[in-house]
Amino acid sequence: MLDYDKEAExxxxxxxxxxxxxxxxxxxxxxxxxxxxxxxxVACGTGIVTRRLASARAxxxxxxxxxxxxxxxxxxxxxxxAVVRADSRRLPFRDREFDAVSSVWLLHLAQSAExxxxxxxxxxxxxxxxxxxxxxxxxxxxxxxxxxxxxVLASRPPRAALDAAADVEACALAxxxxxxxxxxxxxxxxxxxxxxxxxxxRRGWFMTLPPGEPLSEQFxxxxxxxxxxxxxxxxxxxxxxxxVKPPDE
Numbered sequence: 110m111l112d113y114d115k116e117a118e119x120x121x122x123x124x125x126x127x128x129x130x131x132x133x134x135x136x137x138x139x140x141x142x143x144x145x146x147x148x149x150x151v152a153c154g155t156g157i158v159t160r161r162l163a164s165a166r167a168x169x170x171x172x173x174x175x176x177x178x179x180x181x182x183x184x185x186x187x188x189x190x191a192v193v194r195a196d197s198r199r200l201p202f203r204d205r206e207f208d209a210v211s212s213v214w215l216l217h218l219a220q221s222a223e224x225x226x227x228x229x230x231x232x233x234x235x236x237x238x239x240x241x242x243x244x245x246x247x248x249x250x251x252x253x254x255x256x257x258x259x260x261v262l263a264s265r266p267p268r269a270a271l272d273a274a275a276d277v278e279a280c281a282l283a284x285x286x287x288x289x290x291x292x293x294x295x296x297x298x299x300x301x302x303x304x305x306x307x308x309x310x311r312r313g314w315f316m317t318l319p320p321g322e323p324l325s326e327q328f329x330x331x332x333x334x335x336x337x338x339x340x341x342x343x344x345x346x347x348x349x350x351x352x353v354k355p356p357d358e
Contacts, residue, residue, distance in 0.1 A: 133158045145241070152174070174195050251296070257342075
């Protein structure tokens, strides 16, 4: 798994930068009711999306939270006084504190199904009745765009998706959240080239292909044999799911 403290400096540039952030923020906001006056962005990373969420609605107070110190520091520059360093499994906020909660590109990193349940439970806990929780699902599947790179990587050791849509929905329902629609957005600038994929592989992007392992180098060799080494293949298209916390009766 990537070290996100080490990734912080290059994170935005290596993942589509502002165009991708704009697409993500627009999609998240399309699922947040206009009446929402507060939003918690869980695993806000460098704050590149969070800042756009905050600037898009003048009347909405936006708070970011991230565990990686280097990420949180960058986010704090973008949102002074509005970023907290904390574990998404133990959010340092009161019950029912926010009108909306988002977690973009988080659940696939949770390392276990139990962690996913805990994270979703915490997001539900801090959400007010009538509020909306928005999260990405099926992230790994989004990166499979049917390219020659995907054909090479198809035979790598499998890993169960922790953010499968059906499983996330089951977790949400278990914590009293009801499905409330979804949206999709393009990860602009994230289409991989073979050369970029090799670099990602060698720094730990693919969890079942640890850097330096003989199997990883076998995949690197196969990727290096592909044509157009620097031509990006199509961008991924990510999926968001929204869940509402029913109002108190």
